[in-house]
Amino acid sequence: MKELLTLTAHELMAKFAAGEVAPEEFYALQMRFARHIEPKVRSFLTLAEDGVSPPDVAARDGALWGVPVSIKDLLTTTDFPTTAGSRILEGYAPPYDATAVKLLRDAGNYFTGKTNLDEFGMGSSTENSAYFPTHNPWDLARVPGGSSGGSAASVAALQSVVSLGTDTGGSVRQPAGFCGVVGFLPTYGYVSRNGLIAFASSLDHVGMLARDVTDIALMMNTVGRPDKLDATSQAPADADYLAEMNDRESVAGCTVGVINQMMDPKLVSQDVLVACEVAIRVLENAGCGVKRVDLAGVERLLPCYYILCPAEASSNLARYDGIRYGAGFPADISRTLQQHYRAVRSPGFGEEVRRRILLGTYVLSAGYAEAYYNQARRVRHAITEGIAEMFEGVDFLLLPTSPTTAFGLGERIDDPVKMYAADICTVTANLASTPAISLPGGLSPDGMPIGIQFIAPQKHDGRLLALARLYEEHAGTGYSVPPLVAEELAGFEE
Amino acid sequence: MEYEAVIALEIHAHLKTARKQYCDCPVVNTRELADANRYVCPVCLGHPGVLPVLNRESVILAMMLGIRLHADIARHSIFARKHYFYPDLPKGYQITQYQTPLVEGGELEFLVDGEMRTAQLERAHLEEDTAKIFYQDDGSILLDYNRAGVPLLEIVTKPVFRSAAEAVAYAEELRQVLRKLGVSDANMEEGSFRCEPNISVRPVGSDELRTKCEIKNLNSFAVIRKSLDAEIARQIALYEDDGEVQHCTLRWDEEHARTVPMRIKETQADYRYFDEPDLPPLVLTDDDFAEARRRYESAMFTLEWDGKEHRFAPGTARLTRFFLDNTELRESEVAVLLEDEDALRLLFASNEISGAFRECANWVLMEYRPRRAEAEGNITPQHIADIVALRADAKLNSTQAKEVFALCFERGISASDAVSELGFDQVVSESDLQEICAQVIADNDKIIADIRKGKEQAVRALLGQVMKLTRGKAKPDEALAELKRQLGM
Ligand SMILES: [Zn+2]
Numbered sequence: 001m002k003e004l005l006t007l008t009a010h011e012l013m014a015k016f017a018a019g020e021v022a023p024e025e026f027y028a029l030q031m032r033f034a035r036h037i038e039p040k041v042r043s044f045l046t047l048a049e050d051g052v053s054p055p056d057v058a059a060r061d062g063a064l065w066g067v068p069v070s071i072k073d074l075l076t077t078t079d080f081p082t083t084a085g086s087r088i089l090e091g092y093a094p095p096y097d098a099t100a101v102k103l104l105r106d107a108g109n110y111f112t113g114k115t116n117l118d119e120f121g122m123g124s125s126t127e128n129s130a131y132f133p134t135h136n137p138w139d140l141a142r143v144p145g146g147s148s149g150g151s152a153a154s155v156a157a158l159q160s161v162v163s164l165g166t167d168t169g170g171s172v173r174q175p176a177g178f179c180g181v182v183g184f185l186p187t188y189g190y191v192s193r194n195g196l197i198a199f200a201s202s203l204d205h206v207g208m209l210a211r212d213v214t215d216i217a218l219m220m221n222t223v224g225r226p227d228k229l230d231a232t233s234q235a236p237a238d239a240d241y242l243a244e245m246n247d248r249e250s251v252a253g254c255t256v257g258v259i260n261q262m263m264d265p266k267l268v269s270q271d272v273l274v275a276c277e278v279a280i281r282v283l284e285n286a287g288c289g290v291k292r293v294d295l296a297g298v299e300r301l302l303p304c305y306y307i308l309c310p311a312e313a314s315s316n317l318a319r320y321d322g323i324r325y326g327a328g329f330p331a332d333i334s335r336t337l338q339q340h341y342r343a344v345r346s347p348g349f350g351e352e353v354r355r356r357i358l359l360g361t362y363v364l365s366a367g368y369a370e371a372y373y374n375q376a377r378r379v380r381h382a383i384t385e386g387i388a389e390m391f392e393g394v395d396f397l398l399l400p401t402s403p404t405t406a407f408g409l410g411e412r413i414d415d416p417v418k419m420y421a422a423d424i425c426t427v428t429a430n431l432a433s434t435p436a437i438s439l440p441g442g443l444s445p446d447g448m449p450i451g452i453q454f455i456a457p458q459k460h461d462g463r464l465l466a467l468a469r470l471y472e473e474h475a476g477t478g479y480s481v482p483p484l485v486a487e488e489l490a491g492f493e494e
Numbered sequence: 495m496e497y498e499a500v501i502a503l504e505i506h507a508h509l510k511t512a513r514k515q516y517c518d519c520p521v522v523n524t525r526e527l528a529d530a531n532r533y534v535c536p537v538c539l540g541h542p543g544v545l546p547v548l549n550r551e552s553v554i555l556a557m558m559l560g561i562r563l564h565a566d567i568a569r570h571s572i573f574a575r576k577h578y579f580y581p582d583l584p585k586g587y588q589i590t591q592y593q594t595p596l597v598e599g600g601e602l603e604f605l606v607d608g609e610m611r612t613a614q615l616e617r618a619h620l621e622e623d624t625a626k627i628f629y630q631d632d633g634s635i636l637l638d639y640n641r642a643g644v645p646l647l648e649i650v651t652k653p654v655f656r657s658a659a660e661a662v663a664y665a666e667e668l669r670q671v672l673r674k675l676g677v678s679d680a681n682m683e684e685g686s687f688r689c690e691p692n693i694s695v696r697p698v699g700s701d702e703l704r705t706k707c708e709i710k711n712l713n714s715f716a717v718i719r720k721s722l723d724a725e726i727a728r729q730i731a732l733y734e735d736d737g738e739v740q741h742c743t744l745r746w747d748e749e750h751a752r753t754v755p756m757r758i759k760e761t762q763a764d765y766r767y768f769d770e771p772d773l774p775p776l777v778l779t780d781d782d783f784a785e786a787r788r789r790y791e792s793a794m795f796t797l798e799w800d801g802k803e804h805r806f807a808p809g810t811a812r813l814t815r816f817f818l819d820n821t822e823l824r825e826s827e828v829a830v831l832l833e834d835e836d837a838l839r840l841l842f843a844s845n846e847i848s849g850a851f852r853e854c855a856n857w858v859l860m861e862y863r864p865r866r867a868e869a870e871g872n873i874t875p876q877h878i879a880d881i882v883a884l885r886a887d888a889k890l891n892s893t894q895a896k897e898v899f900a901l902c903f904e905r906g907i908s909a910s911d912a913v914s915e916l917g918f919d920q921v922v923s924e925s926d927l928q929e930i931c932a933q934v935i936a937d938n939d940k941i942i943a944d945i946r947k948g949k950e951q952a953v954r955a956l957l958g959q960v961m962k963l964t965r966g967k968a969k970p971d972e973a974l975a976e977l978k979r980q981l982g983m
Pocket of ligand 1: 514518533536539
């Protein structure tokens, strides 16, 4: 039965429907294997225990009914502690479920646990987790990417069928690319941010990871719904992403723009460039037109992102004062207020978080806000307009998900600027609030997955999934079980 | 040198909404520690991952005030985060409006010593209240988040007041306006109307704005006035001694009747404002304007006077002026009536029927209000008009009239029914009157003797007895005439 673990969600649901396996039976198997391989990969901050959170599997009409889902530990859950990967929320038990979590719960999904991440989503390698790093299932010496590294690893390592992640500057797509799975960033506001522990509110999206595009569409059919609790929610009420994904007409003869600046050998490694050129030929064979396009101001992307992001983060993280919950609660009244703040916040936040709080506080301060924060907002506006302008000439954009394949654990952790550079290909979609997807685009010569990224105009999520499905069919480079995981599976005794 | 004060007022008023500003918690003003933190949720406690959702009711209420002040109401305004660390601020920032307030400019008329003045306003914007702090003896504090997230309107004037009296008169008028509009309970003791003046002084004739100080935590109009007067004196004394006023926040020390610095502000606090990414810009629709206008109109005060309808914007300054100019009401009576709209409406409706304004006012003020304090009652304008008429026609004496009023109040029956039920309409016949007068004269030799000695006033004592024997039904002037006739006076 253990070969069932390699199936996609929709394949698994066909087995459920045919009565070949019951969801609870599969869930038990899933959890046994997840625990089996966990010491190697370390995807989870909290793994579900037996008997924890039995979903209401009577609700058989859910798009992903009975499918086990892992949840990034940046989304609140009532049945698991939620830490955001931070000491400051160690043991925090949220009083409410994130909207996306609740939608999955109501749709009859099992939860496998809460996945590891860079603290508060700040990082590109999951090494900034306050607890432990996660390992890439393709090469345990390498990072899984980040910040949704645990989510990507859990899907690649067969610890979960699909996963709910979050993406502020590439945090779903980059680890998906590094781990050889599909990662989707919906249009801003298409999945409710309620319960997504805020990092940079105007850039934060809930996203999802799966082994193929169809599973992404099914996830979107479950969680891509309007929400009164999120004032920025703008999801269409009755979208059917599966139907839109299958609508081939919507992408017949479409034009895909390839951003020249993102294909620069100075920026992007040779292996990744080759994979992108292959992807371009796949699209041409599938009947798409390909056009080379220029994106102005590429050099401003990272500075803009790394000003806005810490600015919002410094504000969003101000609430962690140990007065109402979290580390430091209940307050020790023998301390003065200043002593209390220092005692709670200094050890509560990791180095990268402290760096961003300081940076963000600085760029928002009187006398500096104009030169940094306000200027970055204007640049973001210009980038958004530039992207919208590009979409007048093309239907989609193609670019690598990351300039390189997964790098080694510890390789960049002491060089924040080099770490930030890993985000160059992904921040554009967040800055422009557009949907984007990362798809497996084959392996590098050294056997590491390469992610191919597509971006669509705002609100063209269904059509982007149609293009992704088209590519997936023609590329033949979809998810495969990492050798190490295959080995573990072979040795796994049910 | 002669100095003048330059005062601006910053007023925080709780908006009268059922729910908090950014979450669904009910707004409940609790006072006791035992009730602390009953009306809270993850949003107003600032839990991780929560998002604010704007309460549109607060927007409509703020718009109503904007209409009242003839201010500009922004069709498009944005919310901002104002950052500082304090335990009463759950998120580490307050969601407020910064560069684009909902209400901009405007003015408000108010009365000082019966004279009409106008205050120019700077702005009014929406924000949220903080938690309430209970200070403990051991130096620790306890926090009650019931108040956290309660909708607040911050209403700021330009530095237009030149005296404590002016500033207080404006604040009192604004409080009345908010209450009459139904926008706020504006209760100072309960903290739903908080007034923070900032103040500087300068030589008369100068138009410079000198260093100002703020006074906080003022909980009554009397205290505002006293603290402003004291602060004006303090600053003048400083300048007279060639000293400098330092920018600071002060509090009122009641015991020593002086203002005391809470902290010196060396630099402006840096609140690191930026646009709130969790709330889309507030865009007002024509429907919003129509609703605010409709609700504003229904809060207007309409009076019938001289057969014409008079409409007054919610507030008291214009109404007071109108009463003083057009009626015989005294200023103290106007103040009472403006606090008691039922009584005011009863008075004007009675007057429209009766035309005897002063008499109607007496009945409303002296009989209706004290009784209504005990029970709802059933008095209509017609009752008052009828009783006034019965008195004017001398159909009732004043004691009888009060009995009639009491019965009408209690049962709601018409004045004429009350008169007959009490038997006040039975007339004493001429022959009965003659007989009763003769009887009284026969029974009071001593009084008669006094009258014969020239003490003519003593006849009043006889009249009293006649009235008693007729149980008040005799007409006093007729009875007196009959007594005098029989006595040959
Ligand atoms: Zn609440």
